[in-house]
Each structure stands twice: as structure tokens, then as C-alpha cells.
Amino acid sequence: MLAKLKARDFRLTPQRLAILSILSGSEEHPSVDEIYTEVRNKFPTTSIATVYKTIAMLKELNEVLELGFPDGSNRYDGNRPYPHPHAICMKCRKILDPEIASVDQLSEEMKKKTGYTISFHRLDFFGLCPECQHKS
Structure with a gap:
């Protein structure tokens, strides 16, 4: 996953690395809000836009699976992104x-x-x- 991001010149900030860690290490299929809350515990200045942009890039690289639900909510699987x-x-x-x-x-x-x-x-x-x- 990191190699693909580096190949695309994606800046690997500590906040983005934390997002990657949450997604790849979670079996809970977190929402953007859950990821955002967890990242802000370590990096309080992280914006929700950073979470959305990181997830968008990971989706583009097929490194995260987005699960959309009828109520419009989404959850993300970075542990098994297939x-x-x-x-x-x-x-x-x-x-x-x-x-x-x-x-x-x-x-x-x-x-x-x-x-x-x-x-x-x-x-x-x-x-x-x-x-x-x-x-x-």
C-alpha cells in the first residue's frame, strides 16, 4: 500500500499514515467520522478533508473497499480491500x-x-x- 502511494507522489504525512494504519488494522469497517475521531486523538489538527482525500486516493488505488448503505452512509474496509x-x-x-x-x-x-x-x-x-x- 505504501509503495503504491509513494509511486503516485502521495505525501505520506503522519496523519495520513495514521489513517492508513487505522484502515489496514481494523476489522470494524470504520466510517469517515470514526476514522477522523481516532486520528484526532493523536493529531488534533487533522481535518476531516484529510480523511476524505486519503480515502479517495486509497479507493482509486483499490487499497480500500467502500461499503455504501441505503441511508447514504459509508464504511471502509482496508483490511480486506477486495x-x-x-x-x-x-x-x-x-x-x-x-x-x-x-x-x-x-x-x-x-x-x-x-x-x-x-x-x-x-x-x-x-x-x-x-x-x-x-x-x-
């Missing part, structure tokens, strides 16, 4: 990345049945996580 299935809790909004081997088979089957060249897919399962089920 298409993969997500299990999303409709109550607490927790997102998990289960390893499901058959997703590649599904993509191939879709290609065969439609004739499409599949360049991207998104597979999300919505429900209630075990914690929210227990609370209900």
Missing part, C-alpha cells in the same frame, strides 16, 4: 467478514450463465448478530 461477503447486523451495524470459499464459485457461475465479464461483486447478508439476538 470483494468478499459481509454479515451486517441491522441493529448495531456490526460488520463481519466470514471466509466463504464458494463466493468465487458463485462469481464463475454468474459469468457462465450471463456471459458477463464480472469485474466486481458485492455480497452482503443482513440480520441480527448474536449479541443483538440475545438482547431481543
Whole structure:
């Protein structure tokens, strides 16, 4: 990831490195606001524009996966920045990345049945996580 950014002459400031660290080290799929809050704990003068610009560059380089939701919110996956299935809790909004081997088979089957060249897919399962089920 760093090599790609350097090759594009992207300035690697301490704030941007912190954003990269948050995204690549998180399994929580943080929002821009969550990233911004965490970065400001270390670098109080960081602007939210820095977070947006950094994420935009990472998306362009395919180093972060953006998950858009019907309410207009977005969450970001820098830990696994390639298409993969997500299990999303409709109550607490927790997102998990289960390893499901058959997703590649599904993509191939879709290609065969439609004739499409599949360049991207998104597979999300919505429900209630075990914690929210227990609370209900």
C-alpha cells in the first residue's frame, strides 16, 4: 500500500499514515467520522478533508473497499480491500467478514450463465448478530 502511494507522489504525512494504519488494522469497517475521531486523538489538527482525500486516493488505488448503505452512509474496509461477503447486523451495524470459499464459485457461475465479464461483486447478508439476538 505504501509503495503504491509513494509511486503516485502521495505525501505520506503522519496523519495520513495514521489513517492508513487505522484502515489496514481494523476489522470494524470504520466510517469517515470514526476514522477522523481516532486520528484526532493523536493529531488534533487533522481535518476531516484529510480523511476524505486519503480515502479517495486509497479507493482509486483499490487499497480500500467502500461499503455504501441505503441511508447514504459509508464504511471502509482496508483490511480486506477486495470483494468478499459481509454479515451486517441491522441493529448495531456490526460488520463481519466470514471466509466463504464458494463466493468465487458463485462469481464463475454468474459469468457462465450471463456471459458477463464480472469485474466486481458485492455480497452482503443482513440480520441480527448474536449479541443483538440475545438482547431481543
